[in-house]
Amino acid sequence: MSKSLKRVRATLEAAGITPDIRETALARTAQDAATALGCAVDQIAKSIVLRGEDSGKALLFITAGAQQIDLARASALAEEALGKAEAALIRAQTGFAIGGVAPVGHITPPRAWFDRSLLKFPLVWAAAGTPHHVFSLDPQKMAELSDAQVSDFVEIS
Numbered sequence: 001m002s003k004s005l006k007r008v009r010a011t012l013e014a015a016g017i018t019p020d021i022r023e024t025a026l027a028r029t030a031q032d033a034a035t036a037l038g039c040a041v042d043q044i045a046k047s048i049v050l051r052g053e054d055s056g057k058a059l060l061f062i063t064a065g066a067q068q069i070d071l072a073r074a075s076a077l078a079e080e081a082l083g084k085a086e087a088a089l090i091r092a093q094t095g096f097a098i099g100g101v102a103p104v105g106h107i108t109p110p111r112a113w114f115d116r117s118l119l120k121f122p123l124v125w126a127a128a129g130t131p132h133h134v135f136s137l138d139p140q141k142m143a144e145l146s147d148a149q150v151s152d153f154v155e156i157s
Contacts, residue, residue, distance in 0.1 A: 004096050004105070004129030011105040012135065015145055021128050021135045028099060030065030033134060037125055041065040045118055045126040045142060047101040049090045049110070050074065053081035058093040060112040062103050062126070062146060067115060067154040074153040077113055099131035103146040112148035114139075119150065 001009075005021070012019040024036040030044040037043075044065035049058050059078050061069055075082045087098050095107035103112070103126050118124050118139040126142065128135040143150055 002130055004100060004102070005133055006129075007095065007107075008102045008105040008129040008133075008135065011145070012137075015141075017137070017141070019128075019135050019137075021133055023132055024134055025132075028131065033125065034065060037134065039125060040121075042067070042117065043121050043124050045103060045115075045124045045139070047103050047127060049085045049094065049101055050078075050082040051085040051089060052078060053083050055080060056089075058085050058089050058110045060094075060101075060103070060106075060110045060146070060148070061115070061153060062112065062118070062142070062148055063115040063154055064117045067117065069153055070155045074113070077149070077151055077153055078111070096127075096129055097131075100127050100129050100133070102127050102129045102135075103142055103148070105129060109147060112146050113151045113153055114143040114146065114148035115154055116150050116152055117154065118142075
């Protein structure tokens with residue numbers, strides 16, 4: 001078991017949760033993960049890491065699978081301009097590689113925001129520290145454990 005997966009499992013267990021962690025075929029996209037799990041694509045909680053232009057820190061936006069982040073809205077929440085986070089910054093701050101960033105179990109927990117639209121589901125799925133593992137959780141509990149502010153930051157269609 002990878003160190004990243006162990007860290008996610010330990011974080012969930014420390015919160016009193018018996019995690020339902022599943023191995024999937026490579027799920028590089030939310031749609032791939034949803035297909036593998038037999039759920040709606042918006043039940044996939046994507047962990048998108050952006051870099052604060054002023055702070056230089058990684059910032060986490062957890063969003064529903066089919067949604068896209070509205071950078072203007074996200075920047076307003078973060079109170080700084082946002083840009084693409086480099087893989088090295090993501091790895092250094094979260095401890096996860098791109099494609100396996102979990103919403104919990106970070107080495108240095110980033111400031112985080114949680115897409116309000118995820119709350120309409122009884123259960124959502126997120127990366128469990130690797131591109132091959134996911135876990136399910138009540139979305140309100142996921143927001144709480146990730147210390148994320150429930151917010152509106154996705155593009156309005």
